[in-house]
Structure formats: C-alpha cells, structure tokens
Amino acid sequence: MELVVRKTDLLRELQLFQGIVERKNTIPILANVLIEAGGDEVKMLATDLEVGLRSKCPASVAKGGSLTLPAKKLYEIVKALPDTDVRIEQDRNGVKVAADRFDSRMQTLPKEDFPTLPEATGTASATLPRDVLRQMVSKTQFAITGEDTRYFLNGALFILRPDSMGLVSTDGHRLALISVPRDKGKAKSRPEEEVRVILPRKTLLELGRLLADGDGDIQYERGDNHLFFDIGGRLLISRMIDGQFPAFERVIPKSNDKRVEFDRDRLTAAVKRVALLSNERSRAVKFQMDKGKVEIASSSPEFGEAKETVMVDYSAAPVTICFNAQYILDFLSVVETDSVGLEFKDEMSQAVLKPVGAEGYDYTYVIMPMRV
Amino acid sequence: MDSVLKRILHVDMDAFYASVEQRDNPSLRGRPVAVGGDPAHRGVVAAASYEARQFGVRSAIPMARAVRLCPSLVIVPPDFRRYTVVSRAVFEIFHAVTSLVEPLSLDEAYLDVTDNAWGETLGTVVAQRLKSEIHATTGLTASAGVAPNKFLAKIASGWKKPDGLTVIAPERVEQFLHKLPVDALWGVGPVTAGRLRERGIARLIDVRTVDDAVLRAAVGSQADWLRQLADGHDDRPVVPNRSAKSSGTENTFSNDLTDLTQIRAEIDEMARDGAAWLERKGLVCRTVTIKVRYSDFSTITRSHTALPATRHADEIAARATMLLERSEAGRRPVRLLGVSVHNLMDPSAEPDGDPGLPFSGPDEE
Numbered sequence: 258m259e260l261v262v263r264k265t266d267l268l269r270e271l272q273l274f275q276g277i278v279e280r281k282n283t284i285p286i287l288a289n290v291l292i293e294a295g296g297d298e299v300k301m302l303a304t305d306l307e308v309g310l311r312s313k314c315p316a317s318v319a320k321g322g323s324l325t326l327p328a329k330k331l332y333e334i335v336k337a338l339p340d341t342d343v344r345i346e347q348d349r350n351g352v353k354v355a356a357d358r359f360d361s362r363m364q365t366l367p368k369e370d371f372p373t374l375p376e377a378t379g380t381a382s383a384t385l386p387r388d389v390l391r392q393m394v395s396k397t398q399f400a401i402t403g404e405d406t407r408y409f410l411n412g413a414l415f416i417l418r419p420d421s422m423g424l425v426s427t428d429g430h431r432l433a434l435i436s437v438p439r440d441k442g443k444a445k446s447r448p449e450e451e452v453r454v455i456l457p458r459k460t461l462l463e464l465g466r467l468l469a470d471g472d473g474d475i476q477y478e479r480g481d482n483h484l485f486f487d488i489g490g491r492l493l494i495s496r497m498i499d500g501q502f503p504a505f506e507r508v509i510p511k512s513n514d515k516r517v518e519f520d521r522d523r524l525t526a527a528v529k530r531v532a533l534l535s536n537e538r539s540r541a542v543k544f545q546m547d548k549g550k551v552e553i554a555s556s557s558p559e560f561g562e563a564k565e566t567v568m569v570d571y572s573a574a575p576v577t578i579c580f581n582a583q584y585i586l587d588f589l590s591v592v593e594t595d596s597v598g599l600e601f602k603d604e605m606s607q608a609v610l611k612p613v614g615a616e617g618y619d620y621t622y623v624i625m626p627m628r629v
Numbered sequence: 630m631d632s633v634l635k636r637i638l639h640v641d642m643d644a645f646y647a648s649v650e651q652r653d654n655p656s657l658r659g660r661p662v663a664v665g666g667d668p669a670h671r672g673v674v675a676a677a678s679y680e681a682r683q684f685g686v687r688s689a690i691p692m693a694r695a696v697r698l699c700p701s702l703v704i705v706p707p708d709f710r711r712y713t714v715v716s717r718a719v720f721e722i723f724h725a726v727t728s729l730v731e732p733l734s735l736d737e738a739y740l741d742v743t744d745n746a747w748g749e750t751l752g753t754v755v756a757q758r759l760k761s762e763i764h765a766t767t768g769l770t771a772s773a774g775v776a777p778n779k780f781l782a783k784i785a786s787g788w789k790k791p792d793g794l795t796v797i798a799p800e801r802v803e804q805f806l807h808k809l810p811v812d813a814l815w816g817v818g819p820v821t822a823g824r825l826r827e828r829g830i831a832r833l834i835d836v837r838t839v840d841d842a843v844l845r846a847a848v849g850s851q852a853d854w855l856r857q858l859a860d861g862h863d864d865r866p867v868v869p870n871r872s873a874k875s876s877g878t879e880n881t882f883s884n885d886l887t888d889l890t891q892i893r894a895e896i897d898e899m900a901r902d903g904a905a906w907l908e909r910k911g912l913v914c915r916t917v918t919i920k921v922r923y924s925d926f927s928t929i930t931r932s933h934t935a936l937p938a939t940r941h942a943d944e945i946a947a948r949a950t951m952l953l954e955r956s957e958a959g960r961r962p963v964r965l966l967g968v969s970v971h972n973l974m975d976p977s978a979e980p981d982g983d984p985g986l987p988f989s990g991p992d993e994e
Contacts, residue, residue, distance in 0.1 A: 429985050429988075430983055430985055503986075627983040
C-alpha cells in the first residue's frame with residue numbers, strides 16, 4: 258500500500274477515532290485503526306467491539322491495499338507534522354509514515370486480526386435531523402450511570418415512534434427524558450410501530466462528538482444486533498445493549514401538585530454557592546419552599562453551613578425537600594430557557610424539573626429526593 | 630435459673646428445596662426427588678424429598694451415591710431464585726409475629742416470641758399459627774420446636790418431621806435431657822460423638838458427671854459449652870441480623886470452565902445469592918468482590934466499591950460480571966469462582982443518599 262494524504266484531512270478523521278479505540282489495551286488490535294487505500298480515497302475503521310467508526314478522506318493512492326496502525330500514536334505523529342502532505346507506505350520492512358523531512362517506521366499488526374464489523378445495508382430506517390439529535394444526546398447523556406452498575410443502565414433508551422422520537426437515560430437516582438415531535442414532511446420511510454433500543458453510553462458520547470460540527474441529517478439504520486448512524490459520510494456502528502430498560506414511565510410522577518418557578522441563572526448560582534458547604538459525600542442541599550420564597554440550605558460536618566433565599570411565587574403549604582446538588586446542576590447546565598419549573602408533592606416523592614417555555618421539545622428531569 | 634423464661638421457636642421448612650420443586654411440578658409429587666448437582670460431575674444432594682429419604686438419600690451425600698441408593702431418584706437442578714422467593718414469603722410471616730428473627734439459612738430460623746405481635750402467651754399456639762400460615766401462603770409444611778432456649782428449640786424441631794411440632798415445656802426440660810444422645814447436639818458430628826462415646830459419654834447428661842480433663846480431651850474448647858447445655862442452659866439471645874462483615878459463595882467446578890458465557894452465568898447466580906442474603910439480613914453492601922482461581926491454582930480477586938450501597942440483585946450481578954472483565958477468566962481455564970459482598974451497612978442507618986427511583990414499585994394511582 259502506498260498513499261499520500263493531506264495532513265489536515267487525515268488529522269481531522271484520526272481525531273474522531275481517539276474516543277473509539279480501546280484504551281484498556283486488552284486486545285492489542287483494538288488499539289489500531291484499519292487503513293484501506295483504494296480509488297482516490299483512504300478509508301479508516303476502528304472499534305472497541307461496542308462502538309465502531311468508519312470514515313474516509315480523499316487521498317492519492319499509488320498502490321491500493323490495507324494495513325493497521327496504532328490509532329493514538331499515528332494521531333500524535335500526524336498532529337505534530339507541519340501542514341503538508343503525509344505519505345504512508347508499506348514495504349517488506351514495515352510501515353513508513355513520512356512528511357516533509359520527517360521519516361518514521363511504525364509497528365503494524367496483521368490486518369487479518371482486525372475484527373469484522375457488520376455492514377449497513379444503506380437503506381435507512383429513519384432520517385433524524387442533526388440539531389434535534391444533538392440536543393437529545395446532550396440533554397440525556399449525563400444521567401447515564403458510569404461503568405459497573407446495572408448494565409442496562411449503561412445506555413440510553415432510544416424510542417422511535419412515527420410521530421415522535423425520544424431518548425431516556427437514568428442512573429437509578431434521576432432520570433432524563435426528552436421527546437421531540439418528528440417532522441412529517443421529511444420522512445422517507447416510517448416505522449409503523451414504536452421501536453425501542455438501548456444505546457450504549459459510549460455510542461451517545463461519540464454521537465455527540467460527531468454531531469458537533471457539520472450539517473446534514475443523520476441516516477439511522479437498525480441491523481440485527483447493531484445500529485448504524487450515517488453522519489455526513491461517517492458511519493457510527495453501535496452494538497445494541499441487550500436487556501430490559503427499566504419501566505421509566507413508572508417513576509415519572511403524575512400527582513405532583515405543587516410548583517415553583519425559578520430564574521435559571523439565579524438558581525444555578527445559588528445552588529453552586531450553597532453546595533460549597535454541603536456534605537462532601539452526599540452533596541445534599543435542602544430546598545425549603547415557603548410562602549413567596551425558597552431557602553436553599555446545606556451543612557457539612559467538617560466545614561459549616563450555608564443558605565441562600567430565592568424569592569419565588571409560591572403559596573402552597575411549606576415543604577422541605579433534599580436533593581443532591583450535582584443532580585440539580587447537571588440539569589441546569591443543559592437547559593437554555595430563562596426559567597425552570599420544579600414540580601413536587603412532598604419530601605419523599607420524585608420531583609420533576611422542566612425548562613419553562615422550551616420550544617420544539619419536551620424535557621422532563623425526575624429526581625429522587627434524599628432522605629433528610 | 631433465668632429470671633424470665635423465654636419462649637424460643639426454631640422453625641425449619643421440611644425438605645425445603647425438594648418441597649418447592651414438588652409443589653411447582655405435580656409430576657414430581659410422591660416420587661423420590663433430590664435437588665442438587667449432576668451425578669456425573671461430582672454433584673452433591675442439596676435436598677431430598679421424604680420419598681427419597683426412605684431410600685437413605687440425605688442432603689450433602691454425593692449424588693452418584695444417592696442414585697445408587699435410589700435408582701428411581703429424580704434429580705432436579707437447584708433454582709435458588711425460586712427458593713429465595715418462597716423463603717422471603719416465609720420470613721415475612723416470621724417478621725409479622727416478632728422482629729426477633731434470626732435466620733440460619735433460607736429455610737430455617739430462630740424466633741423469640743416471648744413478646745409477640747399476636748399477643749399469644751403460649752409458644753405452642755404461635756408455632757401452630759405460624760405453621761398454618763406458612764402452609765396457607767406457600768403450600769409447604771414446616772416443623773417447629775418450642776423451648777425455653779435456642780439449643781432445645783433446635784433439637785425439638787428436628788424431633789418430629791415433617792409437619793411436626795415438638796414442645797419442650799420448662800418443667801419437662803430435665804426429663805428431655807435425660808433421653809438426649811450427644812450426637813443430637815448441633816455441632817457434634819459423628820467424629821466428636823465417637824470420641825465422647827469412647828469416654829463413656831453417650832447421653833448429654835453424662836457430661837455432667839465426667840471429669841473435666843476427660844471432657845476436654847474429647848471436645849477441647851467446646852467442653853464448657855457442652856457442660857452448659859448438659860444443664861439445659863443456653864442464654865444465647867435470638868439476634869436478628871447478626872453483624873456479619875461479609876457473605877460469599879464459592880464454587881469449585883468438576884471440569885475447568887473456559888466458556889465465558891457459562892462463567893458469567895455462574896458469577897451471576899452467585900452474585901444473586903449474595904443479594905438474597907443481603908435481603909434476608911436487611912443489609913446493603915458497597916463492595917462486590919469476585920474470586921477467580923485458574924486451572925494452575927493461581928487465584929485473583931477483583932473488587933468494586935460504589936455508593937450508594939445496594940442489595941439490588943441485578944446491580945450486584947452486573948457489578949460481579951463486570952469485574953470478570955478485569956480477570957482472564959475464559960482466556961484461562963477457571964477452576965473456582967466466588968462472589969462476595971462486603972462493606973455492609975444497615976440502610977436505615979444510612980442518612981446519605983436517596984432510596985433510588987422506584988422502578989419496580991407500584992404504579993402511581
């Protein structure tokens with residue numbers, strides 16, 4: 258194989274692979290990117306067996322072929338090169354990566370070891386608007402539990418209905434649900450029924466990254482065990498998480514009869530300040546709702562206590578609810594509306610935060626109160 | 630003597646696992662059934678139905694021997710999840726009468742009913758009511774012993790089985806002790822019993838008159854304890870939720886495991902046992918540990934600690950199987966697997982954290 262590619266083109270693509278490749282290095286080949294040269298382009302593929310990315314960029318190919326190189330090291334090298342053409346060439350002694358006066362020889366691993374990933378058929382199950390999908394990902398991804406818990410919570414539930422789509426995530430303590438109506442004009446082929454799949458956390462993360470820049474809609478296709486997202490020519494391939502997503506409808510409260518509306522910036526600032534003196538482990542802050550005001554208070558056994566009063570429109574019975582400050586701040590940092598509403602019943606039942614006046618989507622954030 | 634006489638119950642489900650199997654599968658009723666492992670793979674009998682016991686099949690004997698004793702034996706692989714569900718129902722009945730319930734296993738517990746929620750003054754009546762409630766709820770029978778202390782209650786419950794009820798009233802303790810052979814005692818196995826008999830101690834009351842040195846030579850440090858029992862004394866209280874520090878399950882496999890799916894399934898099951906134990910003890914854990922012994926006997930452990938503490942079976946199972954990825958299980962053959970739960974705490978004493986979203990709770994009205 259022998260090819261020449263522009264540094265900026267190659268770097269842009271290699272950067273996208275950095276989140277994909279296996280970091281733990283348990284299977285050496287998964288740290289590599291498969292590079293295939295042919296025609297007038299170079300194709301790249303990397304995977305950690307959960308998520309895979311296929312991408313390409315223009316290149317002048319002198320001799321077609323394929324090989325694998327360590328994704329991280331190759332990225333570091335290309336990044337450090339001057340803005341010029343990069344030559345990648347395989348000969349009997351190994352793989353040469355060169356540019357300008359720089360010359361290097363890199364270790365390769367047999368391309369035969371590279372795992373085979375399923376192919377998309379190219380017939381999209383649905384077309385998803387880029388901005389909408391990006392919004393959905395950013396508003397749910399933070400509530401997915403980290404590693405090591407109930408594995409079905411290591412992902413978000415994607416719900417595709419003929420007239421709407423939704424994404425739900427939860428770590429068992431709070432739950433984020435966003436639902437967006439689907440534009441009827443744009444549909445090519447519509448699923449007749451509701452489709453529910455669990456997307457791994459990493460898929461969401463990479464999806465968020467790939468959606469960040471560029472434009473054009475996303476072609477979504479569902480395979481047997483995999484999902485495919487075609488994002489402007491880059492294909493994100495994701496394993497589906499096998500398992501039963503919890504019955505999230507059950508924890509969305511229907512009998513919350515009290516409500517407070519906050520100015521988002523004011524609430525954010527108050528919670529941040531008060532949380533500085535919250536118990537470091539629990540991060541508990543107390544919301545004391547009373548006539549016309551909410552007092553947000555905290556106390557830490559080591560450092561002391563804090564409170565701040567926010568004036569609000571409230572006339573129902575006084576209620577004190579304790580929340581994890583981080584859960585509140587997570588929500589506040591992803592909504593854009595000027596006001597947010599807190600709906601609740603009592604100090605034990607799930608409370609709901611919602612943006613006020615959000616247009617084009619419905620966002621519900623459920624938090625389980627802490628025991629006081 | 631004790632200032633206040635206690636009323637202690639020992640309740641033991643009859644042939645528990647086997648009875649659950651016979652209850653749930655009518656074709657097993659009336660037939661000799663053994664719950665346990667495959668005889669071809671060094672399996673052991675975990676429980677034998679009363680029909681099987683007539684052939685001499687007992688729990689803890691090798692399944693291969695059980696089959697020789699009873700060629701018509703029906704072998705059923707254990708399904709601990711189902712037993713746990715039944716066990717929970719039984720313990721709920723126990724807890725309805727007193728909070729002083731000390732579980733010994735899935736199917737066995739001590740209850741102190743000196744004060745009880747039913748306001749019954751007779752331990753016998755409490756035992757009868759418990760037995761009939763257990764039968765009404767689970768369709769299974771239990772045997773119960775009623776006595777002034779744990780040691781006598783335990784012996785009493787085994788006196789008549791199945792569906793038995795034996796009462797040792799305080800005034801009849803002495804008479805009862807007189808006919809009690811030493812091997813009826815819990816903790817006195819055949820070897821110890823043999824050593825005692827060699828020294829002329831056949832009945833428990835013989836312990837009273839034997840020379841201290843002789844007794845010590847036979848049972849070592851247990852001598853003082855045995856003397857107390859011989860006098861009918863046992864002042865151990867019924868302790869709900871003994872303060873255990875951890876609980877674990879280990880399995881050695883007859884053939885080394887290499888199939889990761891099977892390894893995961895084994896870990897999953899052991900983790901769920903751990904969760905069931907936490908459930909019974911009313912505790913939650915922060916740490917889950919797995920143990921893997923490879924075929925070359927090298928052994929590793931991997932732990933994961935997280936907050937909030939949990940006893941959620943799915944979560945503990947997921948954490949345990951996740952830990953497998955930090956081992957070489959499967960890539961290297963595995964001889965033994967274990968899962969344990971540590972860093973236990975009483976959730977009611979844990980002020981931090983929330984109880985979690987009620988996914989499995991009742992629907993909102």
